[in-house]
Amino acid sequence: MKLQSRVMRFAGVGLVLCIVGSSVPIHDAMAQGNDPNAFNRLMAPKSSRNPPPAEDGIHDPGSPGTASLQPPRLAFDALPKTNSGNYVDWNKSLQDTKIAPRYDRLDPDAQPVIMDLNIVREVKGSMPNVVYPHKQHTEWLDCSNCHPAIFIPQKGANQISMAEILLGRKCGVCHGKVAFPVAECRRCHSQPKTPAATAQ
Amino acid sequence: MNNGKTTWLFAAVLSVIAVLAVDRAVFAEYGDVVINNYSDAAEMRPVVFPHWFHRIRFRCKVCHADLGFQFKAGGNEINMLKIIDGEYCGACHNGDLAWSVENCDLCHSAKPGTPTQVHESTLQKLLMPVAAPKPAAQ
Incomplete structure (x- = not known):
């Protein structure tokens, strides 16, 4: 009997600690009351996006350096938004000169060598064709970053599949790690197939 | 006796909730x-x-x-010798372009035991869903 009440007390304290520890999701659930649509295990609430380092789960709040690091929101507030990744539209930020990242480590005036060439890849399934813009990629990268190790610079020489991309190869070397995530299907699969082509 | 089992079950469920949290x-x-x-081996974060x-x-x-x-x-x-020699991070983190290597804790700031990974990456979500430090290494 004594043991039971001790266990119950321990369990009660544990429950309180759990509620305090996971206050963000539980608070959301309470706000939504009995909403049958409230269950969504895979999506983090908006309020938990871009937390400061000490609360992000990988930085050690006990480390003396953690408090000195810039909280992401301080930098992101002025930048255009998207719905995935860092929730920042990095390409628009660059186009609108909201950011001015250097192209050279030492020379702040060095300009990127832009190549404006779209590559259209016709895809086999029902998804729209992929339009690959060299322009946005050469804003950030050097030719040697992709050619020839990741992509052979020759038409028809590269076999690409979503499976490979999901495993972090081909486009997945950057997309799904740092560049916009793979779940943003339509940013690549952006060219509708013509009705005739679909019927064939 | 039956009541005792229920309490233990309750405690077990709570610990699962705690892990999920x-x-x-x-x-x-x-x-x-x-x-x-x-x-980790060098006892740095x-x-x-x-x-x-x-x-x-x-x-x-x-x-x-x-x-x-x-x-x-x-x-x-990457190791600290290369960085101090101006390779990798040391190309900028040299006290000239960016703060230098004596600010150990600004980089070495992760929870001990956190495995090498790209956070929120497709691979992390598909193959290594647990981003928290391994309990054994803590």
Whole structure:
């Protein structure tokens, strides 16, 4: 009997600690009351996006350096938004000169060598064709970053599949790690197939 | 007796909830790289490299073409000797372009035991869903 009440007390304290520890999701659930649509295990609430380092789960709040690091929101507030990744539209930020990242480590005036060439890849399934813009990629990268190790610079020489991309190869070397995530299907699969082509 | 079983079951369920709550608590930035090649063994905190912070200041090309960083978390055998010699991070973190290596805790700031990974990456979600430090290493 004594043991039971001790266990119950321990369990009660544990429950309180759990509620305090996971206050963000539980608070959301309470706000939504009995909403049958409230269950969504895979999506983090908006309020938990871009937390400061000490609360992000990988930085050690006990480390003396953690408090000195810039909280992401301080930098992101002025930048255009998207719905995935860092929730920042990095390409628009660059186009609108909201950011001015250097192209050279030492020379702040060095300009990127832009190549404006779209590559259209016709895809086999029902998804729209992929339009690959060299322009946005050469804003950030050097030719040697992709050619020839990741992509052979020759038409028809590269076999690409979503499976490979999901495993972090081909486009997945950057997309799904740092560049916009793979779940943003339509940013690549952006060219509708013509009705005739679909019927064939 | 039956009541006792219920309490133990209750306690077990609570501990499962507690574990889930810990997992939910990882909200690090997309592209944050944890590098733990040598840190744990050297009793330093693992390194967190924030891609977002660096891409505001430099284009990908600067580190990934000019400085030779491979596109793979933990794929560059970076150690403090190389950094002090001006390679990898040391090309900028030299007290001239960016703060220098004596600020150990600014990079070595991850929870001890956090494995090498790219946070929020497709691979992390598909193959290594638990982003929290391994309990055994804590």
